[in-house]
Amino acid sequence: MHRDFRSKARIILIDDNYEHLMGVKELLNMEGCFDVVQTSTSVNTGVNMVKKYHPDIVLVDMNMPDKNGLQAIHEIQKLGLNTKVLALSAYDDADLIFRAMKVGARGYVLKTMASAQLICAIEEVLAGKIYLPSALSLRFFEYFQKTVKEEENNVDEELLSTLTQREEEVLDLLTQGYGYNDVSEKLFISTTTVKTHVNNIFQKLQVRDRTQAVLYAIRHGFDKKRKSNFVSI
Amino acid sequence: MHRDFRSKARIILIDDNYEHLMGVKELLNMEGCFDVVQTSTSVNTGVNMVKKYHPDIVLVDMNMPDKNGLQAIHEIQKLGLNTKVLALSAYDDADLIFRAMKVGARGYVLKTMASAQLICAIEEVLAGKIYLPSALSLRFFEYFQKTVKEEENNVDEELLSTLTQREEEVLDLLTQGYGYNDVSEKLFISTTTVKTHVNNIFQKLQVRDRTQAVLYAIRHGFDKKRKSNFVSI
DNA sequence: TCTTATCTAATCCGTTTGGTCTATAAAAGG
DNA sequence: CCTTTTATAGACCAAACGGATTAGATAAGA
Numbered sequence: 001m002h003r004d005f006r007s008k009a010r011i012i013l014i015d016d017n018y019e020h021l022m023g024v025k026e027l028l029n030m031e032g033c034f035d036v037v038q039t040s041t042s043v044n045t046g047v048n049m050v051k052k053y054h055p056d057i058v059l060v061d062m063n064m065p066d067k068n069g070l071q072a073i074h075e076i077q078k079l080g081l082n083t084k085v086l087a088l089s090a091y092d093d094a095d096l097i098f099r100a101m102k103v104g105a106r107g108y109v110l111k112t113m114a115s116a117q118l119i120c121a122i123e124e125v126l127a128g129k130i131y132l133p134s135a136l137s138l139r140f141f142e143y144f145q146k147t148v149k150e151e152e153n154n155v156d157e158e159l160l161s162t163l164t165q166r167e168e169e170v171l172d173l174l175t176q177g178y179g180y181n182d183v184s185e186k187l188f189i190s191t192t193t194v195k196t197h198v199n200n201i202f203q204k205l206q207v208r209d210r211t212q213a214v215l216y217a218i219r220h221g222f223d224k225k226r227k228s229n230f231v232s233i
Numbered sequence: 234m235h236r237d238f239r240s241k242a243r244i245i246l247i248d249d250n251y252e253h254l255m256g257v258k259e260l261l262n263m264e265g266c267f268d269v270v271q272t273s274t275s276v277n278t279g280v281n282m283v284k285k286y287h288p289d290i291v292l293v294d295m296n297m298p299d300k301n302g303l304q305a306i307h308e309i310q311k312l313g314l315n316t317k318v319l320a321l322s323a324y325d326d327a328d329l330i331f332r333a334m335k336v337g338a339r340g341y342v343l344k345t346m347a348s349a350q351l352i353c354a355i356e357e358v359l360a361g362k363i364y365l366p367s368a369l370s371l372r373f374f375e376y377f378q379k380t381v382k383e384e385e386n387n388v389d390e391e392l393l394s395t396l397t398q399r400e401e402e403v404l405d406l407l408t409q410g411y412g413y414n415d416v417s418e419k420l421f422i423s424t425t426t427v428k429t430h431v432n433n434i435f436q437k438l439q440v441r442d443r444t445q446a447v448l449y450a451i452r453h454g455f456d457k458k459r460k461s462n463f464v465s466i
Numbered sequence: 467t468c469t470t471a472t473c474t475a476a477t478c479c480g481t482t483t484g485g486t487c488t489a490t491a492a493a494a495g496g
Numbered sequence: 497c498c499t500t501t502t503a504t505a506g507a508c509c510a511a512a513c514g515g516a517t518t519a520g521a522t523a524a525g526a
Contacts (some may be wrong), residue, residue: 029376102487104378129367130374137370145337164502177445180483191482192505199484209512211444212410218451397472413512424512426474442482442514460517 003117008035012053014046014072015039015061016086024059024088027115034122043072050076055083057126060105062089062096077104084125088230089120094143097136107131146217160220162204170197175214175222241268242359245286247279247305248272248294248321252346257292257321260348267355276305283309288316290359293338295322295329303332310337317358327376330369340364393453395437403430404455408447 011034015021021039028034035210038055040046043064050058058076062069073085087105089096090112097108106125109118132140141155163171172184180198184191198210207213216222244267248254254272263266270286273279276297283291291309295302306318320338320440322329323345339358346366354364365373396404408417414432417424420445434459440446449455 064422080392098277102378102473106374125427128371130370134357134362137365138361141334141339141363145335166503174444175448177440177448179442179444182517188501192507193503195484196505197503199486202484207410209412211407211412211447213442215408215410215447215451218448399473422473422476425476426493428514430473432516435514 008033009057009122010053011036011056011122012046012049012055012058014041014043014058014069016041016064017061020061024118027118028122031119037115039159043068047072047075047079050081050083054081057084057086057122059086059088062087062100063091070096073100073105075105085177086121086125086131092136092139094139096134097140098143100148101132109133110136115155121228137215150225160205160217160222163201167201167204167215169212170194171201171222172215174198174210175217179210240450241266242290242355243286243288244269244270245279245282245288247276247291247302249274249297250294253294253352257351260351261355264352276302276308280308280312283314283316284312290319290355291328292321292368293354295320296324303329303336303445306333306338307336319354319358319364322413325369325372327372330365330373330382331376333366333372341369342366343369344460371452391456393450400430400434400437401433404428404434404446404450407431407443408450408455442465 007172011028013024013036015024018041021041025036025039028036038049040049046058046060060069060072060076064072069087069089073087076083076085084106085104087097087100087108088111089100089108090110092110097212101107107121107130109121109131110133117133126133157160169187170183173186178186180191180194184194198213201213202208205213205216207216244261246254246257246269246276248257251274254274258269258272260282261269269429270288275283279291291351293309297305297341302320302322306320309316309318317339318337320330320333320341321344322333322341323343325343333341338364340353340354343366371392390465402420403416406419411419413424413427417427431446434446435441438446438449442447443455
């Protein structure tokens with residue numbers, strides 16, 4: 001973000017495969033604009049290096065055993081630096097790509113790709129962009145659409161929309177883990193009134209207990225609707 | 234996917250702004266390789282056209298009032314054709330981009346972009362790729378990381394990891410909405426045993442009832458862990 | 467072998483929850 | 497003015513849930 005473009009980009013590599021680590025290091029150092037300041041074959045020491053050296057970018061191998069690359073990315077993100085992270089992997093596993101991006105990777109590169117692509121990816125990420133080769137972005141979005149899908153059928157959404165305002169308030173509190181007595185206190189109404197509302201909710205949502213009602217609410221994005229003023233999809 | 238590349242790509246446009254609709258139509262028809270077979274200023278008729286004509290790609294405007302573009306994309310996806318959808322929008326609203334991709338858009342183009350970029354986007358999407366301009370993909374991933382984040386703090390994760398296998402099985406069933414009797418039948422154990430397990434779960438997760446346990450489990454990605462054999466992040 | 471962890475199960479007791487029914491008051495809409 | 501919807505709340509009863517304790521069987525580990 002605030003990198004000095006007149007100087008070289010400072011890079012740290014984390015990869016348990018020493019051969020590959022050194023290969024990449026040499027490759028990058030041959031380019032004039034990169035400076036591999038540190039390398040590490042373990043996650044822990046790698047993260048500590050990042051903490052110390054505040055590099056512009058870190059390349060993290062995804063195919064490590066122990067704590068694995070995801071953990072590394074996660075921890076680097078938690079440092080709160082403006083260090084970018086680029087994930088390296090031997091496999092184009094959709095789940096791994098998904099998780100890597102989730103914990104904060106700004107790009108994902110396969111080791112099988114040409115070295116020119118790696119250079120390109122680093123530059124893109126350094127420039128503040130996201131780098132996902134089209135084949136990987138395809139995998140990512142397919143997985144994304146499968147995994148993050150919400151409020152599937154419209155019928156169900158209509159069920160939620162039949163709730164009155166008060167019933168919504170009650171359900172909202174239930175989804176926060178409150179029991180009937182808690183709700184009655186929060187809303188300044190008697191417990192029997194809460195029960196009445198809840199029973200109405202049960203019938204409208206076609207569930208038979210509190211837990212199912214809460215599950216229904218969450219699975220159908222009831223909690224998100226509070227924050228979002230958009231049309232629900 | 235199975236498009237005949239010797240013929241023109243068949244396109245349907247859905248945009249409530251008639252001026253813009255016609256502008257795009259002319260633009261695309263000037264290119265030799267596109268054939269705008271239908272256009273619609275309403276979502277309903279647009280979706281019906283898609284149902285009839287099975288186009289290769291549909292361009293959907295995101296800034297429509299009534300049922301809005303998201304609904305259109307969603308319905309087109311539900312048809313189960315291999316019709317691709319490209320979202321068009323005047324604004325680079327992160328939430329809108331996120332939702333559009335979630336319901337199945339294969340790309341997202343701003344109306345303010347050069348027409349050459351629209352052409353490019355269409356071709357990329359037709360080729361089976363995802364098209365997200367880098368500025369938009371940046372917005373998408375920032376929003377993605379904020380929204381889809383899971384299992385934040387490690388402390389909590391440790392709580393979940395203290396559960397025994399059996400307790401996990403029980404909790405799993407609870408998160409599916411089953412009561413104690415249901416669980417006892419499913420696991421072929423007595424109800425009192427289920428209660429014992431559940432009470433242990435309560436203590437370990439530091440909650441006081443079934444609903445809270447289920448909420449805890451879901452909020453900490455417990456349900457996802459079943460499917461994934463990866464290290465949890 | 468002894469200890470610990472896990473899974474199993476029971477009893478007792480009190481609280482919470484769920485089902486049903488009735489009823490009043492206010493507000494909205496025709 | 498009348499009907500419907502909504503919010504309120506009561507009584508009554510049954511079922512489910514939660515807390516605490518005890519305890520047997522097994523399996524794993526020191």
